[in-house]
Amino acid sequence: xxxxxxxxxxxxxxxxxxxxxxxxxxxxxxxxxxxxxxxxxxxxxxxxxxxxxxxxxxxxxxxxxxxxxxxxxxxxxxxxxxxxxxxxxxxxxxxxxxxxxxxxxxxxxxxxxxxxxxxxxxxxxxxxxxxxxxxxxxxxxxxxxxxxxxxxxxxxxxxxxxxxxxxxxxxxxxxxxxxxxxxxxxxxxxxxxxxxxxxxxxxxxxxxxxxxxxxxxxxxxxxxxxxxxxxxxxxxxxxxxxxxxxxxxxxxxxxxxxxxxxxxxxxxxxxxxxxxxxxxxxxxxxxxxxxxxxxxxxxxxxxxxxxxxxxxxxxxxxxxxxxxxxxxxxxxxxxxxxxxxxxxxxxxxxxxxxxxxxxxxxxxxxxxxxxxxxxxxxxxxxxxxxxxxxxxxxxxxxxxxxxxxxxxxxxxxxxxxxxxxxxxxx
Amino acid sequence: xxxxxxxxxxxxxxxxxxxxxxxxxxxxxxxxxxxxxxxxxxxxxxxxxxxxxxxxxxxxxxxxxxxxxxxxxxxxxxxxxxxxxxxxxxxxxxxxxxxxxxxxxxxxxxxxxxxxxxxxxxxxxxxxxxxxxxxxxxxxxxxxxxxxxxxxxxxxxxxxxxxxxxxxxxxxxxxxxxxxxxxxxxxxxxxxxxxxxxxxxxxxxxxxxxxxxxxxxxxxxxxxxxxxxxxxxxxxxxxxxxxxxxxxxxxxxxxxxxxxxxxxxxxxxxxxxxxxxxxxxxxxxxxxxxxxxxxxxxx
Numbered sequence: 001x002x003x004x005x006x007x008x009x010x011x012x013x014x015x016x017x018x019x020x021x022x023x024x025x026x027x028x029x030x031x032x033x034x035x036x037x038x039x040x041x042x043x044x045x046x047x048x049x050x051x052x053x054x055x056x057x058x059x060x061x062x063x064x065x066x067x068x069x070x071x072x073x074x075x076x077x078x079x080x081x082x083x084x085x086x087x088x089x090x091x092x093x094x095x096x097x098x099x100x101x102x103x104x105x106x107x108x109x110x111x112x113x114x115x116x117x118x119x120x121x122x123x124x125x126x127x128x129x130x131x132x133x134x135x136x137x138x139x140x141x142x143x144x145x146x147x148x149x150x151x152x153x154x155x156x157x158x159x160x161x162x163x164x165x166x167x168x169x170x171x172x173x174x175x176x177x178x179x180x181x182x183x184x185x186x187x188x189x190x191x192x193x194x195x196x197x198x199x200x201x202x203x204x205x206x207x208x209x210x211x212x213x214x215x216x217x218x219x220x221x222x223x224x225x226x227x228x229x230x231x232x233x234x235x236x237x238x239x240x241x242x243x244x245x246x247x248x249x250x251x252x253x254x255x256x257x258x259x260x261x262x263x264x265x266x267x268x269x270x271x272x273x274x275x276x277x278x279x280x281x282x283x284x285x286x287x288x289x290x291x292x293x294x295x296x297x298x299x300x301x302x303x304x305x306x307x308x309x310x311x312x313x314x315x316x317x318x319x320x321x322x323x324x325x326x327x328x329x330x331x332x333x334x335x336x337x338x339x340x341x342x343x344x345x346x347x348x349x350x351x352x353x354x355x356x357x358x359x360x361x362x363x364x365x366x367x368x369x370x371x372x373x374x375x376x377x378x379x380x381x382x383x384x385x386x387x388x389x390x391x392x393x394x395x396x397x398x399x400x401x402x403x404x405x406x407x408x409x410x411x412x413x414x415x416x417x418x419x420x421x422x423x424x425x426x
Numbered sequence: 427x428x429x430x431x432x433x434x435x436x437x438x439x440x441x442x443x444x445x446x447x448x449x450x451x452x453x454x455x456x457x458x459x460x461x462x463x464x465x466x467x468x469x470x471x472x473x474x475x476x477x478x479x480x481x482x483x484x485x486x487x488x489x490x491x492x493x494x495x496x497x498x499x500x501x502x503x504x505x506x507x508x509x510x511x512x513x514x515x516x517x518x519x520x521x522x523x524x525x526x527x528x529x530x531x532x533x534x535x536x537x538x539x540x541x542x543x544x545x546x547x548x549x550x551x552x553x554x555x556x557x558x559x560x561x562x563x564x565x566x567x568x569x570x571x572x573x574x575x576x577x578x579x580x581x582x583x584x585x586x587x588x589x590x591x592x593x594x595x596x597x598x599x600x601x602x603x604x605x606x607x608x609x610x611x612x613x614x615x616x617x618x619x620x621x622x623x624x625x626x627x628x629x630x631x632x633x634x635x636x637x638x639x640x641x642x643x644x645x646x647x648x649x650x651x652x653x654x655x656x657x658x659x660x661x662x663x664x665x666x667x668x669x670x671x672x673x674x675x676x677x678x679x680x681x682x683x684x685x686x687x688x689x690x691x692x693x694x695x696x697x698x699x700x701x702x703x704x705x706x707x708x709x710x711x712x713x714x715x716x717x718x719x720x721x722x723x724x725x
Binding site for chain 2: 231
């Protein structure tokens with residue numbers, strides 16, 4: 001029986017890989033991943049003014065504000081920790097229409113004094129402005145206003161310089177296991193993680209499709225009768241579960257290869273910012289990843305197994321291709337819920353509801369590692385999620401197999417649920 | 427030897443097979459007949475191990491049929507059971523390996539059978555590209571690729587033209603001569619008559635008629651008399667014991683209730699003119715089937 005299991009697994013894997021759709025899907029994946037990793041080079045290649053520093057022509061009717069504005073523009077760079085200034089400022093006496101006629105992308109800022117003797121600003125542009133730029137100029141102008149007000153209140157210039165200097169918040173974390181210098185990396189990881197788990201979601205869909213489509217195909221062509229007269233339903237389902245998991249592993253390796261190729265291209269075309277990588281490597285996050293990654297992998301592998309068994313059981317109940325397509329929907333929805341919850345985990349930090357959901361099998365593989373990275377749950381809680389997943393797999397095998405045995409040889413949708421519940425009772 | 431002993435199968439409260447018993451020896455071709463829903467497919471599924479009997483036992487050479495001995499069984503299902511996306515070669519390797527055969531052995535046997543059934547050009551073609559008749563041939567090849575000790579054929583002649591039907595018949599006979607146990611059902615009762623030495627008729631899961639075909643026909647009292655010539659049809663119809671008189675293709679078919687009527691019929695026939703044939707014949711299996719089951723087989 002072991003030889004037959006090996007053979008069924010091999011042929012199932014071959015049928016999936018020696019398939020034109022597998023090739024097409026992987027060409028698309030390769031292009032997509034490599035492109036995403038080099039998106040800035042691609043966008044730059046086609047040109048445009050997206051990364052040009054915005055030029056603001058300033059008409060200072062107050063005759064005292066431009067220099068302060070320039071200083072605040074420089075200061076803003078250190079606030080947002082950028083290398084370049086947010087804006088290039090140029091003093092002008094020309095009219096707004098004249099300037100914008102020459103440079104449609106330029107902004108024109110008029111500074112006047114209002115009736116209360118405070119500065120007021122008018123921003124003239126040819127088109128709508130984006131939120132980030134608008135926020136930046138608002139911040140700078142507010143700082144200018146504050147600065148002028150303090151200046152006019154007669155404060156010593158040295159004191160004023162100290163007041164104007166951006167505030168640095170020093171971080172002090174009492175938890176001995178956490179270091180202040182890792183906080184930014186932690187924040188970065190919480191942003192990146194939802195992107196990293198996207199392939200997991202994609203692979204889940206692949207896995208469900210593979211198991212379901214094959215079982216449905218074997219059922220609808222009645223090949224199932226010949227197969228099941230030679231191997232037990234258990235062996236048959238196991239072969240699908242093993243093959244689909246091997247396939248997912250193979251596909252995951254391919255995705256990593258595409259990512260490596262993408263990074264290699266990036267390295268040669270526009271080198272990576274080494275400082276952020278070296279700060280990541282030197283941080284404790286890497287140390288943490290040494291236990292987060294194995295735990296996440298265990299959860300993911302167990303989840304793939306659970307999904308494969310569930311897809312097999314549901315597919316065994318389908319009697320035609322339409323049934324099979326509908327069968328996929330609940331699984332996709334469960335997987336999507338996990339994905340969105342993982343993305344929201346950072347927003348609802350400390351939410352007990354999300355913590356509880358991280359124990360639930362099928363979504364725990366995405367949610368639990370996210371919460372672990374964010375420091376919202378501990379290893380102990382992840383281990384509980386793993387144990388719950390193992391119990392689920394055991395229950396699926398024990399009770400689901402009863403449905404599978406009856407389902408794979410059932411060709412009628414009449415009284416389907418009645419038949420399945422009866423099978424479940426044993 | 428295949429032994430089916432007191433087998434009953436329930437689907438819920440519905441009794442699909444009711445206390446069925448029969449045995450088939452190596453080299454025998456056994457016909458399992460019945461209208462749709464009579465319990466034939468359930469019986470076949472129990473024999474190949476797809477279903478477990480609710481009670482009773484099925485053994486092959488004294489062993490219960492389980493996955494250890496299904497390698498020795500060949501099964502041709504009524505519905506096509508080929509994986510249509512595979513090529514004929516891939517399909518043979520698939521099903522052959524499930525029968526524990528080595529790939530080389532499978533390919534040698536496949537080549538031999540493809541030649542025998544004159545379909546060598548389809549070896550690397552996908553099954554979905556084949557015609558219905560050719561798919562049936564490939565399905566038959568898949569069922570016998572392992573030289574089965576027990577071969578179950580559920581409607582093997584479905585979709586075949588007379589030439590290919592003959593080819594199948596020859597192969598089935600050949601397998602039986604080599605010691606295979608063959609059980610088959612067919613809607614074409616003339617095939618069953620030609621093939622089977624033994625048969626069993628199921629009705630609502632019950633055995634209503636079984637035994638050697640010759641014995642069954644012999645025991646069946648009604649006979650047919652075939653006459654060629656000019657006879658007094660009305661006089662014959664008046665004889666007590668004559669069921670019907672029909673003229674088909676210049677031949678009179680006279681159905682009689684039993685052998686006691688033959689002499690009386692003969693006395694009238696011999697008064698006729700141009701008589702070139704008077705023959706007493708056994709009833710066809712179809713007639714027996716209709717009488718016993720109460721409906722035609724093709725329902």
